[in-house]
Amino acid sequence: MIKKFIILIFIFIPIKALALIEVDITRGNLNPLPLAVSPLSIDETSRKNFEQILDKDNIGSEISLIVENNLRTSGLFNPLDKKAFLQAPDIANLKPRFEDWNLIKAQALITGKVNFINDKLRVEFRLWDVLAAKEMMALAFTTVPTNWRRVGHIISDKVYERLTGEKGYFDTRIIYVAEEGPKTQRIKKLAIMDQDGANNKFLTLGNELVLTPRFNPASQMVTYLSYFKNMPRVYLLDIETGTQEVVGDFPGMTFAPRFSPDGKKIIMSFAKDGKSDIYTMNLETRLVERITNHPSIDTSPSYSPNGKYITFNSDRSGYQQIYVMKNDGSDVKRISFGNGLYGTPVWSPRGDLIAFTKLHKGKFYIGVMRTDGTGERLLTENYYQEAPSWSPNGRVLIFYRETKTDSKGEGFSAKLWSIDLTGYNERLIKTETDASDPSWSSLLSN
Amino acid sequence: MRLNKIFKNTLIVISAGIILTACATKKEVAVDKETPAAPKEETKKEEVTKIEKIAGQMQGDVYVGTDSVKYLADGVADRVFFATNESILTTASRETLRAQAAWLRENSNITVVLEGHADERGTREYNLALGERRANAAKDYLMTYGVSSDRITVISYGKERPVDSGSNPLAWSKNRRSVTVKAN
Incomplete structure (x- = not known):
């Protein structure tokens, strides 16, 4: 032996x-x-x-x-x-x-x-x-x-x-919101580009405010918020055909949409009478299911990669914190306990981490924590940044950063940045216009 | 039934008032800390005037000035302001909304949209929900004073439509608002 x-x-x-x-x-x-x-x-x-x-x-x-x-x-x-x-x-x-x-x-x-x-x-x-x-x-x-x-x-x-030894993330695309004009009357369009900024295309004309586009797993469809006819509702867009349809036509604002990992459902918030709750809609049957029922604001839901859990943002404790629950809304647990406010939780494609935005003492951080809330690690600090989105291999986060308006009313900008999970390799992603709300596609060649 | 509802709403208003008083005391302490009460002699006069001007326009961190305010009718201001992350109506806000309610009762053909807004210091999605909550706080109060809910539509713009593009506490205080806009 x-x-x-x-x-x-x-x-x-x-x-x-x-x-x-x-x-x-x-x-x-x-x-x-x-x-x-x-x-x-x-x-x-x-x-x-x-x-x-x-x-x-x-x-x-x-x-x-x-x-x-x-x-x-x-x-x-x-x-x-x-x-x-x-x-x-x-x-x-x-x-x-x-x-x-x-x-x-x-x-x-x-x-x-x-x-x-x-x-x-x-x-x-x-x-x-x-x-x-x-x-x-x-x-x-x-x-x-x-x-x-x-x-x-x-x-x-x-x-x-x-x-x-790990899959790459180069044959991918980014969907984001292209921004132009003064801060008080910003014009926003959906735009799509290759991960390296090439092949930029605008998908909407800018006639109505659009926000928070997110890919489905096949990266063919995008769900987003549109103020079409001044009614903020969740929409679905087919990138290839250009077909758009409203999916969150509830008697009030629907927002913060994301796909389920199998692409069959959209999870979103529905705001009515001052409270926001989380709902899902099955895209085949159009069946709507209520997931949370609480007088607080429940928003920014994101599924775990196996679809069994949902992480979301709620102020039920008094201020914005991150929670995890089962996909039927049961077993709600708060996982963020550090100093400050926490928002925009996004489950990593590897399943082990949740990326988030943290606001503490007037600074904004992009960070990650384990799905039980332990091991919080802040990757980058700035005046304003939020909305991380994972690369398909879970090694890089893309987010947007805004700069201050100075006393002359100048200096404001919104740009896309990326940073490695290690906290190194922070990079500006060049875009034709100002940009925000990035969402990373899956690998297209898979 | 209707009486019951009015009674319930009044209760909410009263309890909101109590919470507010509690908050106000707390916030005043915070203000004392932030405002340089006795500026040193070498401080430039300009700065002092600026600080006084800002102090005069904010109570705690709620805007009380008139810079961005428009009027629906003589003496009827169109907007109310909120503290950071809050949707509780201040005493001044309730006064403004009572004037709006009175004007709406007199002009029963007018319908309104309540536009709720947040400042730029929050995440986009949460701010959308917060704007909706603020506009609904104003809507509830208008209803308590006899404006029927079918005359009121609520929309939230979150942080998407600031009225002041500045990146400072005064600008943010102007942006945390619910604006009553004539819809017809």
């Missing part, structure tokens, strides 16, 4: 020593992994064909650039400067000269090539472990040329997954 154990250890160590690249995403990204993204090579005929269709000089370089940007933004990787690369892209993809890549301190290398075949875009790529001098992964995709950005995102997700 002892002998066997020793042998096992001996076998185990060399294997571990060989698998050199491992990125720990549970810690702060103080030491991002240096890697080289060699531009995808492309033959002259393919290059010209894509130039005609896509109006891009070199689609291979463009796709590589997307991969590079994604990996850099994650904070876990440090893509090296291309000027230092010694090997030509086409040769590197056949067989990298690992000494060369080692010399510039790249630990991983991404190579690949692009072809124009039967009017389609064919991309193959390889991930190499430079120190172990080994291929880690090789994949090929064929798609319509206009999908080229998504190919870049899918490659990024594959690399991220191979190196961290």
Whole structure:
């Protein structure tokens, strides 16, 4: 027995020593992994064909650039400067000269090539472990040329997954509220964009106030609040067809909508006679179910990923706090007990955490706590920020931040930001206009 | 039945009054702490005037000025203001609403929308609910003074439609409001 154990250890160590690249995403990204993204090579005929269709000089370089940007933004990787690369892209993809890549301190290398075949875009790529001098992964995709950005995102997700052991979040979209105009008469439109800010599209014209859009699990539908005809009600929008319908047509305001994890129900608040309670509507049967019944304000409901529990915001204790209950409304428990007010609870897609907004001594925080309220951790502090939304892998939170209006009446802005669960890697997400109420889609390629 | 309802509403108003008195005492203490009672001599005159001006426009953190106020009729102010996170009507608010009720009783063809608002220092969804609660507090009071509920519609804008875009306590106090708007 002892002998066997020793042998096992001996076998185990060399294997571990060989698998050199491992990125720990549970810690702060103080030491991002240096890697080289060699531009995808492309033959002259393919290059010209894509130039005609896509109006891009070199689609291979463009796709590589997307991969590079994604990996850099994650904070876990440090893509090296291309000027230092010694090997030509086409040769590197056949067989990298690992000494060369080692010399510039790249630990991983991404190579690949692009072809124009039967009017389609064919991309193959390889991930190499430079120190172990080994291929880690090789994949090929064929798609319509206009999908080229998504190919870049899918490659990024594959690399991220191979190196961290967890699914990525790059082939995703963000739905948000685009804002313009003075604070007292703000014009708000629904807008959608790729996770990296590309392909921005407005989905409403701005004729009526719209707020808090949220994706369904399939990321095809969006539920949101619209003041259409000056009646604040919950609506449903099909992104592909553009069809809109009211789903919360109650005799009063319906708001704070979200989908259930199976996409079959919408959970929302209904306000009447000064009290707000939580209701669900089954989208197939249109059956309405009352979940809470309390004279307080109950709002911002969010399901656990298995659909069995609901976290929500209530002021039944006197001030805004976070609660958890069973999906039928029973067994209500308060989970936030720290100093200050707590709002906008959102259950993590991994199920273990609830993200929230906290207001304490005039400052706003985005934080997370376990689902029983223990282990509260504040990730970022600011003048005003709220409404966190999880990346589909539960590693990043996106939220919006507003700045102060100064004494001259200037300086106000609303922007989207993201931060890692670790509390590191805080980033501004660039948008064409001011922006708020972001909601992250699931992985589109799943 | 109707008498019963009036009696019940009055009770609510009375109890609200009691709560308010309790709050008022508490808040005054808080104000004393925040307002520099004896500004040092080297403080610029401008600052002193500014502080006095703000102090004159707020009681506790409830707005009592007239900056944004419009009038439905002579002497009938269109809005009432609230303390942070509160929907309790102050003595001044109740006076304003009684004047509105009297005017509505005289003009029985007029219907109104009560627009409830919150300041920017709260989460969006909670503020929507809070605006609704504030407008309903005003609605209940109007009903107590004889305005029928079918003449009143309530809408909440949460923090979406501030009247003062400033990021300071005075601006926020103006934004925590319920506004009575003629609907016809």
